[in-house]
Amino acid sequence: MAAAATELAWTLPHAVAGTMVLSLNAYVLLGGADFGGGVWDLFARGKDRDAQRMLIADAIGPIWEANHVWLILVVVLLFSCFPKAFAHLATELHIPITVMLVGIVLRGSAFTFRTYDSKRDHVQRRWGRIFSVASLLTPVILGVCLGAVASGAVPIRSIESLRTVTFGERFIDPWARSPFPWAVGLLTLVLFAFLAASYLTVEATDDRMRTLFRRRAQQSQVVLLVLAMATLMIARAENPLLFQGLTQGRTALTMHAITAIAAATSLWALATRRFQVARLAAAAQASFILWGWAWTQYPWMLPPDRTITELAAPRITLEITLGMLAVGTMILLPSFVYLFRVFKTREGVE
């Protein structure tokens, strides 16, 4: 009995934490690409820049709200199943989270305002500018928050040390002092842009667009690889423990290897214009980067010293949440399949 109880005390929190990483993975692949689309909207240049923006708007339009809910799911799971971690992160990362929220609000509302504004004039172009700038800012801050947590810069402090800590040390240093969170922020941004460009090669309706976003995907892939290297370097210089987690152990290395294979596949598929393959490879690459991060900080939820199990809510809450997740998935999954079948397959187009 006791052994079974101990086992459950391990299994349940890990099942919820795993679901959270899965949701975050969905958010990166779907919501991330929507942000990436906004980035390409900002960088739309040349004579056909309006056609580029239209392609992006049509790709994002029907799905961005549903894609956005993945983030809400992560937050809700965090505060109901790991309430202490949520309270802690919301306190210490108050400033970047606030900036990120402003970005989320502006991105979503400006996009909708632009879509439904009935006049085509400077006002509508201003919505477009707000939408694209917010699409650029938000992923960076999201990455900064994740990077700060991963590097162990947001530890739970003892009550004694809280008395002596200054405002700057507590609320600013965790995300602003080291370049590592910012490297992760840039990495997130470029990853989202890369995903968007890869998807858009498939969704483009004419060859010129396809070629354009193929080039964008290739360029952002190269930048992504450079940034990934730079992030590793910074980790090695700043945070040897984190670097060790990133580079040692068979699982970590296997994940890096798979990420590298996915990156190579994406480059090859783009070069040979196999766009469906390139889209899949891009999604795989992004997913393995995310799971690589999750594995690096495992078993810590708040590195350097709080584990997933320690921070978990009472067993009954975890059980009920997992039960609801199972039932909810049975409703949501078919709905999502339907949504994407209606809008992301060619058959439906009139």
Add this chain to the structure above:
Amino acid sequence: MTDLLFARSQMAMSLAFHIIFAVVGVGMPALMVIAEWRWLTSRDPLHLELAKRWAKGTAILFAVGAVSGTVLSFELGLLWPTFMEHAGAVIGMPFSLEGFAFFTEAIFLGIYLYGWKRISPRAHLAAGVVVAVSGALSGAFVVCANAWMNAPTGFRIVNDVVTDVDPVAAMFNAAAPSQIVHMTLASFAATGFAVAGIHAFALRRGTPHRAFHRAALQIALWVGLPAALVQPLAGDWSARSVAERQPMKLAAMEGHLKTGPAAFVIGGWPNLETLEHTGAIEIPGGLSFLLHGDSKAIVKGVDAFPPDERPPLAIVHLAFQIMIACGSVMAALSLWGGWRSWRRRRGHGVALPDDRRFLTAVVLAGPLGFIALEAGWTVTEVGRQPWIVQGIMRTADAVTPMPGLVVSFAVFTALYIGLAVAVVFLLWRQILKTGVSQTPLGLTSELPIPTPGSTASYPTP
């Protein structure tokens, strides 16, 4: 002002802002689905046009609701981390369910808005029904979580630690049923009246598209009037629930200052020193009768509670009075409308949309539902103070240690004022400039519903 007051102000502002869009997200899908259903049964293109117009309004308002709701879910932690640390595991369940309901709503709203030409009319209508139902459900789930703060249950506190957590009991707390019914009715009444007000305005002013606005007014009244008619009963149920579980809040909202047989106090400004009202009309025994069916029944007054457990009396009483006043006018208007249409059926008088006096009343009553809604939430939230969880945790103990909250308060205030201005400006441009009064009906090109591949959604320089 202290950080606590800024945190409370920011939360109040975020909620007051979000609630408008949340309510519209419950009410508008019902309107657009009814319009589409009438199109499918009558094949009158007027109703299709109406469904598309309303869908467009829904899209704009839903997006703002979605992002401002995201802000709130983070703000629970940004402003009240201690509350979430202790309450998260207890009331996470309705929030998770809300997450799923919201997910379903967002998916099918996407299908509804962009799928006019991609799926069959029946499937399209069904998608709209899913949006309406999941919208109402997600509202109900969030209200469950709020009701728990008024009637906390499903846990025990031993040495400052929350134990024996029972999320199911917490979700189905005693305050939930009356609050859910009251709020759901409020959503339909507020949206129905606001939409009816807009179309009544157009009809009253004179418009070349009378048939269009008549159809719109009819559907809006069908949603708004019945809800407003039964709302006083739901309100009474809520008040009894408050009396049972939060006697302090009841005393504050009713302005019942001294323990004893309670008068029903209309208007007035409570004086805390003398425990007297200035300028109030009192119906002796009225409140005692409403609560207990006996005008002599003893009701706890404000004086029964220590000063550090009292909410700001004047605000709560005033807000309550505003809500009651708005609700009464709306219910009276519903009675009038019902009586008029009953007489019309028997061959007397004119149809409602042709009655200028009735139209004037509908225009004037247009904003009342939303005013009542804001006032009602002020009663619920301010009336619970100084507690964040009634009798368990004080708001002052839940607030974040983060200093300088004036900055985030200023940021979100500016953001929401900007958004509010933008939304009003946008709807104005939509409805008044290019829409309702000037474009001939049937020219849908003037009213672009963006579909993938269309050029309608993006500006050309």
